[in-house]
Amino acid sequence: MGEGGPGHLFSRAAAVLCGQAAVPHGGDLDAARRLFPEAPEPWLDLSTGINPVPYPCPPLPPSAVERLPSAAEHRRLREAAALAYGAPDPARVVPAPGTQILIETLPRLRAPGRVAVLGPTYAEHAAAWTRSGHAVETVADPDALAAADVAVVVNPNNPDGRRLPRSALLDLAGRLHGRGGLLVVDEAFADFEPEDSLCGHPSPGLAVLRSFGKAYGLAGLRLGFVLAEPDLAAAVAAALGPWAVSGPALHIGAAALADLPWRAEAAASRLADAARLDRMIRRGGGEVVGGTALFRTADVADGPALFRKLGEAGIYVRRFPEAPSRLRFGLPASPEDWCRLSRQLK
Amino acid sequence: MGEGGPGHLFSRAAAVLCGQAAVPHGGDLDAARRLFPEAPEPWLDLSTGINPVPYPCPPLPPSAVERLPSAAEHRRLREAAALAYGAPDPARVVPAPGTQILIETLPRLRAPGRVAVLGPTYAEHAAAWTRSGHAVETVADPDALAAADVAVVVNPNNPDGRRLPRSALLDLAGRLHGRGGLLVVDEAFADFEPEDSLCGHPSPGLAVLRSFGKAYGLAGLRLGFVLAEPDLAAAVAAALGPWAVSGPALHIGAAALADLPWRAEAAASRLADAARLDRMIRRGGGEVVGGTALFRTADVADGPALFRKLGEAGIYVRRFPEAPSRLRFGLPASPEDWCRLSRQLK
Numbered sequence: 062m063g064e065g066g067p068g069h070l071f072s073r074a075a076a077v078l079c080g081q082a083a084v085p086h087g088g089d090l091d092a093a094r095r096l097f098p099e100a101p102e103p104w105l106d107l108s109t110g111i112n113p114v115p116y117p118c119p120p121l122p123p124s125a126v127e128r129l130p131s132a133a134e135h136r137r138l139r140e141a142a143a144l145a146y147g148a149p150d151p152a153r154v155v156p157a158p159g160t161q162i163l164i165e166t167l168p169r170l171r172a173p174g175r176v177a178v179l180g181p182t183y184a185e186h187a188a189a190w191t192r193s194g195h196a197v198e199t200v201a202d203p204d205a206l207a208a209a210d211v212a213v214v215v216n217p218n219n220p221d222g223r224r225l226p227r228s229a230l231l232d233l234a235g236r237l238h239g240r241g242g243l244l245v246v247d248e249a250f251a252d253f254e255p256e257d258s259l260c261g262h263p264s265p266g267l268a269v270l271r272s273f274g275k276a277y278g279l280a281g282l283r284l285g286f287v288l289a290e291p292d293l294a295a296a297v298a299a300a301l302g303p304w305a306v307s308g309p310a311l312h313i314g315a316a317a318l319a320d321l322p323w324r325a326e327a328a329a330s331r332l333a334d335a336a337r338l339d340r341m342i343r344r345g346g347g348e349v350v351g352g353t354a355l356f357r358t359a360d361v362a363d364g365p366a367l368f369r370k371l372g373e374a375g376i377y378v379r380r381f382p383e384a385p386s387r388l389r390f391g392l393p394a395s396p397e398d399w400c401r402l403s404r405q406l407k
Numbered sequence: 408m409g410e411g412g413p414g415h416l417f418s419r420a421a422a423v424l425c426g427q428a429a430v431p432h433g434g435d436l437d438a439a440r441r442l443f444p445e446a447p448e449p450w451l452d453l454s455t456g457i458n459p460v461p462y463p464c465p466p467l468p469p470s471a472v473e474r475l476p477s478a479a480e481h482r483r484l485r486e487a488a489a490l491a492y493g494a495p496d497p498a499r500v501v502p503a504p505g506t507q508i509l510i511e512t513l514p515r516l517r518a519p520g521r522v523a524v525l526g527p528t529y530a531e532h533a534a535a536w537t538r539s540g541h542a543v544e545t546v547a548d549p550d551a552l553a554a555a556d557v558a559v560v561v562n563p564n565n566p567d568g569r570r571l572p573r574s575a576l577l578d579l580a581g582r583l584h585g586r587g588g589l590l591v592v593d594e595a596f597a598d599f600e601p602e603d604s605l606c607g608h609p610s611p612g613l614a615v616l617r618s619f620g621k622a623y624g625l626a627g628l629r630l631g632f633v634l635a636e637p638d639l640a641a642a643v644a645a646a647l648g649p650w651a652v653s654g655p656a657l658h659i660g661a662a663a664l665a666d667l668p669w670r671a672e673a674a675a676s677r678l679a680d681a682a683r684l685d686r687m688i689r690r691g692g693g694e695v696v697g698g699t700a701l702f703r704t705a706d707v708a709d710g711p712a713l714f715r716k717l718g719e720a721g722i723y724v725r726r727f728p729e730a731p732s733r734l735r736f737g738l739p740a741s742p743e744d745w746c747r748l749s750r751q752l753k
Contacts, residue, residue, distance in 0.1 A: 088475045115473045127461045129434045129626045158504040158651055165648040280475045281654025302511040305504055308627025309655045
């Protein structure tokens, strides 16, 4: 068994074998239906941060599913990703079947050490480093990150939208690298707000994660990227092996990432939606604590009561067991969905 | 870095970063075009063992690409795979984005030991165990497998079609398990010839790999499975993380695997094609040494000359640097493709 022994792998066995995550996530409507069996169908799923207006997929040529992905298709995807993310070198952009498998893979490429995760944040980071035998601490103060061997920052952060400026992160990466360390920056929600993105600033000791499915509304396609220095990029690519990314993901991903006008329009629309959602939440008495263009997070007087009220109306939002007054709202898309949410927040 | 240190990961860096395998494979038409720049287009690619008559894909619902795969979809795929493979327990069937990533993952789940691969065979097995720091020996005699910690058998074998009987493999798994060992049986080509498949005979110390893309002609979809005892199944699932398999693969895979009549018809057709291909090869002076329903392997008087003759005619077959007289032929599909090959083999 790997360096951490088999034990850490088995703890989440049952959940993972059922295709579920060991840590809670949004998007599981089966769970919503179990919680609220009387709720009207169809559900309005606002429990994720996935763009509800997906990129209009080009038709898939039969070759995309029939043939093994070719080196040329792989290259085209990496070039489109480098263009979209402002990365100078496509060779440092490694695609994967979703960001989650990258979150699983990075911890296995380093000897166990001290890992600091800036939290609270997306729970899979701390869980994956812990599973691989690292000593993980969640810290609230960015200044505490520099003392670790590996620091993990989600920027902008999920769920509270906290941003760390690019300059601070580059400084942190440099300090960590000086001691053989690594800074992992998860930019899953940076597509529509790329101001602080590090993709255009490759740096030793820095690995940036990008998710394709959230901003492009195509989470089922399974596509994510790591941008890293050549040695780490090569190590991740080797761990995934050739052909890890499906033909549909290569084909649709390359088309979508190269479509910069679509992204600009989507960013403007989703940012306007986010502002509208903020107004709606505030009108309902909630205090918006932050978020991104794809979700808004609010504290409300009685979180469990509002979660239940929404659930009974067939609206599923994300709650946080460790912060009962906090709820995260994804964006509605259709006028009907906006009305449906508005009625419950009045 | 993992137990083997980073070095073994970097050796194949450049190739993997380009989406190519470090060991030679069929299916790379770009390579064929470089070898034979004057060849007529379109190429007839007979360099793989992928069914040239793909499963007729059902239309994808938008949810398959837009939403994160659900636990229910995951369960449906595992149940369809268990049905198709004759496995008694869907919980022991772990899907992955292609078999290749399973070949990469299994070696990382065991401490370095002695690995015996029955060869010559598909080269990625020995390469992956070596990369993870195991001492790998390729053995020609099945009796030599039992002395290792891990034995790897491709059954039926690629490229020569050698079969080991089920009883011998179960006996071997039992002996290895008695010493804490593992038998890995890669049944990538067993779908149309399942007589010796071990999927219906779960056994401690046994891991069976199944490929979806080859028999169903959908290699670009990226879908493969490992069938193993609960602990190992859980460890693999944990290493892949949730959502490693794309929505299109879950959707199309479940439909295709449940379609047993299609598979029966495809098996009969491909076996008839294989017999026709054997006759054609023999008429051209080749000696068929074996194969499966999806490819035929032959020794010819002058392998390099025939490879070149075919290549100049735009027909790409698989050659083996270590056995220059040996060529592997995939199946043509259309009457025109059969004629095109027949003309060159006369």
